[in-house]
Amino acid sequence: MDALRAGPKGTVLSERQRIAWLRLIRSDNVGPATFRDLINHFGSAEAALAALPELSARGGATRAIRIASEAEAHRELEAAHRFGARFVGIGEPDYPQALKQIDGAPPLLAVKGALAAAKRPAIGIVGSRNASIAGAKFAAMVARDCGRAGYTVVSGLARGIDTAAHRASLETGTIAALAGGLDRPYPPENVGLIDEIAGGNGLAVSEMPFGWEPRARDFPRRNRLIAGIALGLVVVEAATRSGSLITARLAGEFGRLVFAVPGSPLDPRCHGTNGLLKDGASIVTEPADVIEALAPLAQLELFPSPRAEEPAGESKLIAMPPGDSDRMRIIDALGPTPVEIDDVIRHTGLSASSVYLILLELDISGRLHRHQGGLVSLSD
Numbered sequence: 001m002d003a004l005r006a007g008p009k010g011t012v013l014s015e016r017q018r019i020a021w022l023r024l025i026r027s028d029n030v031g032p033a034t035f036r037d038l039i040n041h042f043g044s045a046e047a048a049l050a051a052l053p054e055l056s057a058r059g060g061a062t063r064a065i066r067i068a069s070e071a072e073a074h075r076e077l078e079a080a081h082r083f084g085a086r087f088v089g090i091g092e093p094d095y096p097q098a099l100k101q102i103d104g105a106p107p108l109l110a111v112k113g114a115l116a117a118a119k120r121p122a123i124g125i126v127g128s129r130n131a132s133i134a135g136a137k138f139a140a141m142v143a144r145d146c147g148r149a150g151y152t153v154v155s156g157l158a159r160g161i162d163t164a165a166h167r168a169s170l171e172t173g174t175i176a177a178l179a180g181g182l183d184r185p186y187p188p189e190n191v192g193l194i195d196e197i198a199g200g201n202g203l204a205v206s207e208m209p210f211g212w213e214p215r216a217r218d219f220p221r222r223n224r225l226i227a228g229i230a231l232g233l234v235v236v237e238a239a240t241r242s243g244s245l246i247t248a249r250l251a252g253e254f255g256r257l258v259f260a261v262p263g264s265p266l267d268p269r270c271h272g273t274n275g276l277l278k279d280g281a282s283i284v285t286e287p288a289d290v291i292e293a294l295a296p297l298a299q300l301e302l303f304p305s306p307r308a309e310e311p312a313g314e315s316k317l318i319a320m321p322p323g324d325s326d327r328m329r330i331i332d333a334l335g336p337t338p339v340e341i342d343d344v345i346r347h348t349g350l351s352a353s354s355v356y357l358i359l360l361e362l363d364i365s366g367r368l369h370r371h372q373g374g375l376v377s378l379s380d
Helices: 015-025 032-042 045-058 070-083 133-148 161-168 188-199 218-229 243-253 268-278 287-298 324-333 341-348 352-364
Strands: 086-089 108-113 122-127 152-155 174-177 203-206 232-236 257-260 368-371 375-378
Touching (some): 015 032, 015 045, 015 070, 015 086, 015 108, 032 352, 045 352, 108 188, 122 133, 122 218, 122 243, 133 152, 133 287, 152 218, 161 188, 174 188, 174 218, 232 243, 232 268, 232 287, 243 268, 257 268, 324 341, 324 352, 341 352
Parallel strands (some): 122 152, 122 232, 152 174, 174 203, 232 257
Antiparallel strands (some): 086 108, 368 375
């Protein structure tokens, strides 16, 4: 694991930059992918913030865009400080190295606890909230052995399998990815567990604002953090329709190894894991199966380059904003079906810089929808 242990590289944000980053990601219609494109195009968050009103207007917004104020950013930074947490940017050394490479990686993560846990190679372990005794015991065994082998265990703080995995790796190091703000852990009965994690060798992480109560749609975002931070994902007991299968799908899309523990065909909690095995997931019957499969990956320099980092070098500004005819050409080319941006460039015959800027305008105005894999479509 020498490559991943050698120490990640990156550029530390100044406090002024951190405030600007926080303002940008908390502004309307700015998600992680949009944030990255804005930074890469304008060169800094401050420049992007100044450009938001004009971008929104050119994109056809019917009302003024809400831009997070400096006062709001300062209040959130102060809330983090009072909570014993901090914000880590995607280009900084303390940001999880594997996570920064996925599509839509959070530009800023709120973190609390031992940052060393994010610098080691990680394995995700997820599964049923209504876990069997045998399932919870096996998840704990995998977590314990992977921890002793040098891996940080990542999970989602949920009941059942997640809880078993976290508790078994408290001593060696575990990361809890939260669906709400760091100060709003879910479920309530795991408040004590998250305190043990963040107060010991583990780390709590969230991309949501402080005070944010988790909603149903926030949990898939949380699942993407688990899949992105880890080199591989172990699924122990998962029903046919479950969040664990969403995490497994994301892990596969991110190029991670996906493992599944077989179970009885008569147990609904095992239908999802057995299905993963049919679809090509690696079978796990003992912790060594996971450790041996991960060993070659942990030796490689897999994640050498940060993204959306300041200073970003030369911006991609074009001399003049695109004209209305170019804008309409792209709008006419798009529809409700997701398409690749390269296809938009080829179809319209416009320059890449013009296409990216017009897509940013549509995005900031709320008229563009971004999909996994870099696809885009017009919003309904």
